[in-house]
Amino acid sequence: GESVGLHLPTLSVQEGDNSIINCAYSNSASDYFIWYKQESGKGPQFIIDIRSNMDKRQGQRVTVLLNKTVKHLSLQIAATQPGDSAVYFCVFKENAGGTSYGKLTFGQGTILTVHP
């Protein structure tokens, strides 16, 4: 039978603009947050991560902000390029007893489209 997919949030920007993708989480036990990018037909690709003891982390053209008070995570992409077009997932990991190998829990995803 037909499967009905989720209607993902979308964000359309012009090349060169800054993009902000937002994500809310509900599990207070999450202590490690990651943004993954998924291009069409490919596996998720790590972009940037942040631990719960931080509120901001910067990478190359990307910044992740964490607000634990309101359980909100955002990804900022500076000078967005057409190659940034993809689905962006906020991903969470609970502290697996202090180990690093806990499962990842993926959020819903946001479709980013960058127009030249």
Place this chain on the structure above:
Amino acid sequence: EPEVTQTPSHQVTQMGQEVILRCVPISNHLYFYWYRQILGQKVEFLVSFYNNEISEKSEIFDDQFSVERPDGSNFTLKIRSTKLEDSAMYFCAGLQGAEDTQYFGPGTRLTVL
């Protein structure tokens, strides 16, 4: 840069048939995972594997699923009797252990007819 590889890229099978999806993780990785993504939906955790045994599994990972690392290199996911609802992209991922980042393979698209 080393990558996780998966074969086949696309598998078509009849309902009730067994399928084996294969993954070659990055050589220094110690923890291994399978995730699946039904078309248009988010990625879901299936199972984690460490030291030749399952560490954690989700509700999806029922008796029809099994994993093994038979030769210390390949990491496989077997579905014994496929159902229509098993149609999805299946992703293998690995983790070194000294860091937190899970690296994903390109996925295998499984189509059950």
